[in-house]
Amino acid sequence: MSLIPISDIIERVRSLPVRSIALQAPEGLKRELPVLAEALRAEGYSVILSGDPCYGACDLALDALEYADILIHFGHTPLMDHPRVLVEPIFQPERIPPLDSVLPLLTGEVIGLISTAQHASSLPLLAEELKKQGFSPVIAPPSPRTPLPGQVLGCTYTAAREAKADCLLYLGTGVFHAIGSRIATGLPVISLDPYTGEAGVVETDRLLRRRFALIEKARSADRVGIIVSQKCGQNRMKLAEALLPLHPRAEIVLLREVTADQLLNLGYPCYVNCACPRLGLDDQIRFPVPVLSPPEFEILCGRREWDEYEIDEIRL
Ligand code: SF4
Incomplete structure (x- = not known):
């Protein structure tokens, strides 16, 4: 199944005065672009793909706009406004794993919840569960570079700082964002893998x-x-x-x-x-x-x- 919501994208594009479209995605999503391109071409649009490496919405393929009316960039949240660019995040379904392994690692009462764009929509669910366990979870509001509540980027830890917590709980895979949040705040950070439920104290x-x-x-x-x-x-x-x-x-x-x-x-x-x-x-x-x-x-x-x-x- 395609991670890119093809029919939603076609509907959005139909409402725009455009005939030609450039598509861009990070490495993990690139192989989905030809399928979307085919669907858009069937609707009468001309389509080109950006094939260069891409790691964030900091790297919009603006050069492709020389050949297309708009650029659609997938897989990240927007970092800036551009009149001819649509940035389409791809969210993972809301999910949180069992919290048995993470609860004993949390310190203090106020727990700041942070995540990457893919899993940030699951933070309210996590907050609900933590409240039931007697904690006071906080999800910091969006910042100009991180438009989702609680979102952190590898270059922006505003949500980790703004939570003003006793301890941070990072929901996500990998450790980079969790390590960055620990250095940025000096607070204890616990990581929680949304798929496996594995939890750990982040060391720097x-x-x-x-x-x-x-x-x-x-x-x-x-x-x-x-x-x-x-x-x-x-x-x-x-x-x-x-x-x-x-x-x-x-x-x-x-x-x-x-x-x-x-x-x-x-x-x-x-x-x-x-x-x-x-x-x-x-x-x-x-x-x-x-x-x-x-x-x-x-x-x-x-x-x-x-x-x-x-x-x-x-x-x-
Ligand atoms: S960490 Fe920031 S600068 Fe680096 S790729 Fe991600 S959004 Fe771009």
Whole structure:
């Protein structure tokens, strides 16, 4: 069964004055696009697909608008308004697993509930169950980059901070968002897998030790490339310009995709990542040299102490 609601999309498009449509989706949904394209073509529209890698609504394929009246971007929540772009999130059905394993791990009374876009619609259900157990759950309101209540992104933890909780409960898979929320708030964070019910206390010590070692390694770098993304929702040129004077031999490098090959070819012994904040943390293992976040670069340059470490967030 298609995750993309094809008949709903066709209905929406019919109400718009458009004849040509570009479609974009992240890797996990890309294979659904040809099916939708076929259905739209049967309705008389001309359709093209964006095949480039895509990881968020920060990376709208605006170049495709040269060939189409509108772009429909699937799989994320909107980060910005654009008159010719529709952003269509794909929500997982509301579900919460049994809470037996998570309840003993929660600390305090006020529990901030956070999740990614896929599972954020299940947070009210989770809140109901926690209330029955005597907790006071809080779901923070939306922020400009996270339009769903309780939603966090790998570059925005406003909902984790705004919950003003004793403890955070992250509903989702993977640990990146949970680790980010822990560093962003300093609060205990418990993760809960919506499919398996597996729960765990989120630890950041190993990650922070690795980041400390990376900063130390970067001390021998005589030149620094400050990466600025050309993707529409990631461009932080102002931040890069503010960081530039911190190092006598730093340059700003514009990049569309940040890959190990490109970093190798550019030849800098250290980079500062002003593109997607997840890049340096998730992909450092693939990169040939240290790729520091802006706060880590400030630590390297003596502008910030290690105990003032912060997770990098995009505040556009
Ligand atoms: S900048 Fe990175 S974390 Fe933020 S929305 Fe884009 S891909 Fe996701």
